[in-house]
Amino acid sequence: MAKTETQLAQKTTVSIPRILPIYAFVAGGAITALAAGADLIGIAGLFGKNGDWQSKLMLSGLVIAAIGAALDLTFGQRGLLAWLKPIVLDWPGLFKFLTIAAQLGLLLVIMRTCYLEHNAFYEKVMPLVFYGFIIHHLLPRPYRLTFFIVLSLAAFLSVLGFADSAWLIGLSLLLIGICHLPIAFAARVAILLIAAGALTAARFGYMPVPWTKALWPILASMLMFRLIIYLYDLKHNQVPPDKAGFAHTLSYFFLLPNVAFPLFPVVDYSTFCQTYYDDDDYRIYQTGIKWMFWGVVHLLIYRYINYYWIISPEKVHDTGTLVQYLVTNYALIIRISGQFHLIIGILHLFGFNLLRIMDLYFLSTGFTDYWRRVNVYWKEFIQKLFFYPAYCRMRKAGNMTKLVVATTWGFLITWFFHAYQWFWIRGAFLLSLPDILFWLGIGLLVLTNSIYETKYGRKRVLVKGKATLKEIASKTLRAAGVFVVMSLLWSLWISPSLAEWIDLISNTEVSLPELGMTLLLIIAGIGSAMLVNEKWSARSTAAPKSRLAFFRFALPTAAAILLLYFLAQPAYAFRLGAKASDFIAELKMDRLNDRDAVLLERGYYEQLYNVHSFNSQLWELYAKKPDDWKPLTETDAVRKTDDLMKYEIVPSYVGSLLDVPFKANRWGMRDDDYEQTPPPNTYRIALLGASVIMGSGVVHEETFEHLLEQRLNREHAKGKYDKYEILNFSVGGYHIIQQLMLLENKVLAFQPNAIFCFAHTRDENRTSGYLGEIADLEIPYGELREIMQRAGLTKKMKHKKTLQLLEPFKYEIMSWAYSRMVRICRERNILPIWICLPSATGRNDSIYATELVRVATEAGFGVLNMTDVYDSEAGAYLQVAPWDTHPNAKGHRLIANRLYAELQIMDKTIPFAFSVAK
């Protein structure tokens, strides 16, 4: 007995020299990992300009680890052996782990190949998840939570950089610290509210902050709900002491995927702690892989709907387009679902066995059912912190009164928190009637459904049997009803105003037979999904997952991931035929849909329009846009005019635009200075266009106008002409009517030899929008007035209405403007060239150019269709910023080179300036 105690004492009292080797091994491993992952977490700069110290440090780390391992195995505790032995000897476990790691690796490749979500996610966070998962699993359980925190902090550092990460960590620790102050609970809440008040003032911009705008959405999504839940759980001791602690707290707030997703599930603290490794490790990991796979699938389906099916409200005119608008916009919720599945899946890989967050909500058979399924975590949050407390507080009231008051309170809070979330993420409080009506509508529907269920009950079963066809049919009809109502409510939610939504619905010519057919299609679609789900869930019930062997459980997901991987590889996709291959290639591209692309572009011409809801990808881009990133019209580089021009560039202006210097010459052109009369034997070209041509976002020397002028002078001067001059008359936001007026009133005085009139695909739509704005002004062109009268345009008409009225006349307007331009040029012996560029940088939207090319050709322009100008650099980053589609310097070089080549070709048919070149 005494001997055993002595042995125990020897075992527990480890001498420092004997344990040092294992510490050396861990330190060496950490140094190696840090040096190897320096690029990933953005600290490579610390190791010298060319990473000189990186390889040396990696080597040093490996040497230290090897020495540590050797000493540990010979003179030390043999801790390394004790650690690795169970891992290596547990063959089934090792094989399961490798299966999971392989699936994760394939998912990583798929995400990178498909550019899923954004580059911070697939280039930084996901590789960290992959490598982190491997190390995490190999670590003994007690060290895993700490490692998860370190990995999360590395992800924050990687995405946000040093300064912002330091602020984020500091502020979070401060606020978490306040929750633990040894003072009364109410006092802690009061201090937190004061801190929140200071942050609110800073978010509104009343107080300067030392961090960048990019930090706000992440900081907000980490703290805005989690602090409330954390405080509540602290107050009520919701987590048993053995499942809580400092590491749990830190890992709860610093959740690894959070840095890539500002819209983050509202994870409950007690659930987070209590589900940590509450099942077999491999089963938890495999469940995570499954959710991640479904996340990827959801995001790809989202792209399919977003790229091919979404239409703008202006296109809605009959039953078909109305239903398409309603259903596709509602279906975009699948993106949030995809993101949330990815997030929860990633957390599973680190042991957090959280519930599935969005569960077949399109198959909800009632509004309470919908509320339970659409965001399980949100429902739990509202239920736990607001619904239950409100209900329990009214002990003496009748059940119905309690239900009505508590439900109303729950939805009021939901509406407020949605606006609150919007404020922290976007920086402006969302107070719109459609938003209020949307939440009011859902609240009323859920309340009505709850009252019904309270009175008449809801069918519950202990053991789920096989559903009969009658039951499936009944569920299908109810689910179709919920789907239709939710689609309608959703369309209200995403409408800029109630009037525009009423306008959308009331101005659509609805045909009852068509409506009936569409409803039948919806019922058929939901019915098929319901049938599959019932069959599947009956099978799942028959063989519960917990009883399935791991590999049987993993096989369907692994097979599906493998299939997706092959489909994402061009070499395999090609075998499916050209059409399928093109379709897959299109789905793999991350881009805005046509509607959002137009809206993004319009952001420079008009006020921010229709990006207030989470339905659009645009809000994410605008959330990153710096506050001082203003379009030309919002700077002092322009001054107002009283005519159709609306504004013009201030002559001799010196300032900046979109973060680059902006200088105007004495004539109000963003260009070098030129005499009004051309020098002798000079070939002068005048450019007419909008912001891309003006060179928004690039310095003057990088604009294609400057590059082309330089090249013409370098390669052709002293030939037929002594000099070439390109005068840039373009002004950001100018439409064809303004360009026409500019030509007549300003350009001609500069005696150009050629006019290059630049157009973008869909210019006809933008021109219609412009005409709607100027309908109140005196229009000096009789023919244009006559077209507008024929269209039925009146003063003070709504934007959408003018677009609808002008839709049949848009090409006639363009044709009139182009013909007038050409006539003016011909009368003065000026060569009129029309050049078409894509709407958005980096894209080829030639399909939208066909009609415009026809109109320009018929008007008599020499036509250069350059809608494929960016094709040679497909995939390259060609725009000035993620939120700004103007071409960057590389984009301008592409335009300059292509234009030069096109002019050389054109010179053979339409004599330009090269004919007698050297």
Added chain:
Amino acid sequence: MTEATKATVKDYILREFLPGENPAALTDSTPLISGGILDSLSTLKLVTFLEEKFGVQIEAHEADVEHLDTITNIAALVHAKKA
């Protein structure tokens, strides 16, 4: 005492939420909330029943999986409240 509480609770659950179901299929460890038998409305209905039947007061934060997920947990909660 606990067994009697369990029997009362079981009887109530079967009568209110699972009419027509086989009583033997509802055991003391059948997951009620996590198994989808009790949703938020039926949980509150059960809470009201427990308060009235056993003369206890159940707080809002106790209406959760930890306390009400099984008949055993429910009986333990009632027992703790009455002690």
